[in-house]
Amino acid sequence: MALLLCIMMMSQSPSKTEAKVKKNEYVILLHGMGRTKYSMKTMERFLEKKGYQTKNVGYPSTGETINKIAELHVGSAVKSCEKKGAEKIHFVTHSLGGIVLRQYLQDHTLPPGSRAVMLSPPNKGSNVTDAFKDYSFYKWGTGPAGQKLGTGPESMPNSLKPIDIDVGIIIGNKSLNPFYSSFIDGENDGKVSVEQAKLKEMTDLLVVPSSHSFIMRDSLVMKQVVIFLKDGRFDHASVKE
8 A cells, every 4th residue: 555655656746847836936038020029928828837937028129229128128027027036037038039138148147047048049140131131121120130130240149248047049940931041051940040049158959840930839849948947958859850
């Protein structure tokens, strides 16, 4: 009887990645270029179901500089979490949101144990920006931030210092935009290549069969985000890269 009870208790015990999240762990979500916070709504709901407190930040991605977005919008979100007693402040970002986070962390720190997952970040810039940044339609559509995302050494992604936080990067290798992909070398998601998504200081990298525009709503990606926030690593064994 005692043996049976022991087995039952073991079968019901949560695994490391299923352990209950503390109430004071927050996740700040940052959307990408030309999007709104509603593009991260599915991710937000998923994280809340897993026990995280969330703050889904909307910001004028095409109307303000990356520096201003980082200071005003990200800074405000972090202070809000701190006032609520957050012990850890994680981030989940999409595309431009990853560069905004890197800019914020140039002059600020997060509580120990905080982690970040970047989805499709142009961490080495984007060839799409190189191809179209001088055209009026691109300037109008992407604003001041769009002018800073090229692949040259003077671009913002390539001039930022390393950040002191565990960073997991998820990048897709399926493009829904063959025209944009024609300007990009190697595997890409239609806007950013696998190589361009990488950071020297990244903790882990996961390549998934997803596209740039919809990666934040991918069920596999959402599960991997939670795994990284808890363990600091992705579960590569469950993904066919």
